[in-house]
Amino acid sequence: MRRIAVLDIGKTNAKLLVVDLATGAEDVLARAPNAVRRDGLYPHHDMDALWHFVLSGLTLAAARGVEAVSITTHGAACALVDAEGDLVLPMLDYEHDGPESCAAEYEAVRPGFEETGSPRLPVGLNLGAQVFWLERAFPDAFARVRHVLTLPQYWAFRLSGVSASEATSLGCHTDLWNPGEGRFSSLVSRMGWESLFPPVRKAAEVLGPILPEVAAATGLPAGTPVLCGIHDSNASLVPHLAKAPCGVLSTGTWMIVMALDGLAVALDAGRDVLVNVNALGQPVPTARFMAGRELEEIMTGRIVDPSERDLRAVLAGRVMAMPSLHPGTGPFPGKRFGWIGGEPEGGARMAAASFYAALVGAECLDLVGAEGPVIVEGAFGGNLAFLRMLATVTGQVVRGSGAGAGTGLGAALLAGPLQAEGPRPVDVLPETDPVWTGYARAWREAAARW
Incomplete structure (x- = not known):
């Protein structure tokens, strides 16, 4: 076909x-x-x-x-x-x-x-x-x-x-x-x-x-x-089933974080961690976070592209969004959203929101024992600020799919194999600049106290 x-x-x-x-x-x-x-x-x-x-x-x-x-x-x-x-x-x-x-x-x-x-x-x-x-x-x-x-x-x-x-x-x-x-x-x-x-x-x-x-x-x-037919997060997983070990983030309204052949870790049901089932019927450790919904709400629907200057201002000022707008879901249950270092606007706000999503995503990867490269499918796959912070905090190469949903290709692959390689994903390497690594470390310390 x-x-x-x-x-x-x-x-x-x-x-x-x-x-x-x-x-x-x-x-x-x-x-x-x-x-x-x-x-x-x-x-x-x-x-x-x-x-x-x-x-x-x-x-x-x-x-x-x-x-x-x-x-x-x-x-x-x-x-x-x-x-x-x-x-x-x-x-x-x-x-x-x-x-x-x-x-x-x-x-x-x-x-x-x-x-x-x-x-x-x-x-x-x-x-x-x-x-x-x-x-x-x-x-x-x-x-x-x-x-x-x-x-x-x-x-x-x-x-x-x-x-x-x-x-x-x-x-x-x-x-x-x-x-x-x-x-x-x-x-x-x-x-x-x-x-x-x-x-x-x-x-x-x-x-x-x-x-x-x-x-x-x-x-x-x-x-x-x-x-x-197939559940959408598992559709995103289909193209990567042979690439383990890796972590896969299927992103949209939800960010679904899945570990393929990762570390054996005790799953914490109290932090929105669960076991999914992939298209082969195999259990997949999974964590969830309402990333797309929260980003939209933080930005009140006005999504913008942050400049490098916006990123540097947020990093240098340690302006941080803290979890979470939907405290009934995600890895920080019961914690309420707030700002550290002031509430930014415009491109700086988008930078801080993207960093926030990446840092919570990294927490999810840890909770499910993900190892190896991190693949980002869906809406966040084209968000470079998100990808850079995710690579920095995990210390892994992060492969962004662009803004494509990922679910469409995975669902189509149920009908037969892909006959040609698609566009190569963007590989994002961890930042080594202390302003990035220091921000990631400070956010995690603040989240533990929040």
């Missing part, structure tokens, strides 16, 4: 792109916000609008002669469908606090970290907590559920008519999966949910051809295969 249509549904934005496996080129054909609706029973994603986007995007992809459809989406999301394949309830926004209303009851039945590699997370970030709450809050509707479909597999189902479960999404801090044994966790049997999850299929498996109505609506050939 050469040209693969990739549906990439992130927490903030949705994209439809075509990846050329002969060249590695990615072409984004359509983009739309992944809006959260506030009407109805609870905050939820607009699946009707997304379905219209999917069909419109695939129509554009059909004109490119694509040969398969692959899907990647954010985690902590599932669709509850009935026997006809219709949604029983709206797809819950994982930032809604509804599941907190039965947190004590859920805590009593969820498995421990040693079984699932999944820490107890707030709101709906544990998918098991979402399903638990939905069953209790809406029992009549829940009684009609035929399948619980994690999000990539829901869209694969909409396109192919075939239902499936898949390990990268089930292993994404859901409490539903035992990554060490490669099977559902005891929570699923304890709650009597076994029949609600379809058979587990590999991310790269073809579920079937597109449905006739999808072919008619988009112009795709009737036999176009639909792949099972």
Whole structure:
């Protein structure tokens, strides 16, 4: 196969792109916000609008002669469908606090970290907590559920008519999966949910051809295969599975920090550390930080490019952003965001925010025992201030992917190997200037006291 249509549904934005496996080129054909609706029973994603986007995007992809459809989406999301394949309830926004209303009851039945590699997370970030709450809050509707479909597999189902479960999404801090044994966790049997999850299929498996109505609506050939699909952070990991040992940062709204063949370290569930599952079904030590969201909030949406003068001013003045704007997530739980050395503006503010993201990212790498070069995929892959500070504090070469998402290529690679090397990533070496190394050391000391 050469040209693969990739549906990439992130927490903030949705994209439809075509990846050329002969060249590695990615072409984004359509983009739309992944809006959260506030009407109805609870905050939820607009699946009707997304379905219209999917069909419109695939129509554009059909004109490119694509040969398969692959899907990647954010985690902590599932669709509850009935026997006809219709949604029983709206797809819950994982930032809604509804599941907190039965947190004590859920805590009593969820498995421990040693079984699932999944820490107890707030709101709906544990998918098991979402399903638990939905069953209790809406029992009549829940009684009609035929399948619980994690999000990539829901869209694969909409396109192919075939239902499936898949390990990268089930292993994404859901409490539903035992990554060490490669099977559902005891929570699923304890709650009597076994029949609600379809058979587990590999991310790269073809579920079937597109449905006739999808072919008619988009112009795709009737036999176009639909792949099972993959969790987005693990899509970013696919191109690097053979490059271990290394650390991989998949960046967007979240920064997901993964260690491939790193040091054996005790994972600290209290610092937003968990066990992910890669496309091969293997456990991957992982740490998380809401880096993209926090950078946007620090900059109030006004992202700028800091100059070298901005960088030097922040470094020399030891102007530091300290964790964190979302204290319920990340490696510094409970700590509240603040500034040391004054609150900067403009390019200096962007420099300080980028350094902050890099230093928290480095903390995440330490927590998961990452060794070797550090690969940065996604939005932060083109942020040179971030890359330079990350290299300096880790003492490792950092390879920035540019601003590409990384998820698109990884999802496309499920359909077949890349036939040519893509653009070489930017290699950033650690800074040796004491103004850089001193800043990194001072930030870490301040964070320990913060």
